[in-house]
Amino acid sequence: MSGLPRPQSASLPVPNAYGVDRVAAYDWQGLTRELDDYGCTVLDGLLSPEECRGIADLYARETHFRSHVHMARHGFGRGEYRYFAYPLPALIDELRTALYPHLAATANAWNRRMGIEAGYPATHADFLKACHSAGQNRPTPLLLQYGPGDFNCLHQDLYGDLAFPIQVAILLSEPGRDFTGGELVLTEQRPRMQSRVEVVPLRQGDAVAFAVHNRPVQGSRGSYRVNLRHGVSRVRSGQRHTLGLIFHDAR
Ligand SMILES: O=C(O)CCC(=O)C(=O)O
């Protein structure tokens, strides 16, 4: 499969071949280790520059989206984003489906270490069924658009009781060429300690997987739980687009 957007039919199953092969080619042992050690990891070059442009160009096409958020109106920062409507464009749907099982292994291991009984099913389709049973039916993948002076305040993408603890963001613009500034920042609040930050260097097409809210950290006497937030520093010049892949549906 390639090209965006495809003619859409909500009732047709998506042939899930394209995203699976591409995602499986990464060194998931190494990525998992980084997620465990730092709460984030980068999949270099998940999308080609053409695919990045194709997705960023969707921003102006309202029919693909269910809602439009101006961050300044809500105190979320400055800039805007749109949540995709179902059915998602094929590439986005397939990537999310293909990423899920790799991340679910980590999510389940994290829950075990944090003493959380709930587990995540092996397929994204089954996890979405659980979301729907919990009254969470609305799609959460989103396209963000930042111009000069725009930024995204530290936040957590939680949209109901059911949350998948890892999400993915793909940078669609090229730093230095399309924009300057606009770094993705993660903060990690640690119990009775000062917070730790990560600034994630990304190039166009790179995907970062990171913890949505909680993750376990190995201490000298077992694991402790930290609380993460993510945001984007001020864009200094140009335009920056991001594709956000969140795995839980929203209430
Ligand atoms: O623009 C970014 O890099 C981060 C976007 C974001 O907050 C998200 O994908 O949830």
Ligand SMILES: [Fe+2]
């Ligand atoms: Fe976010």
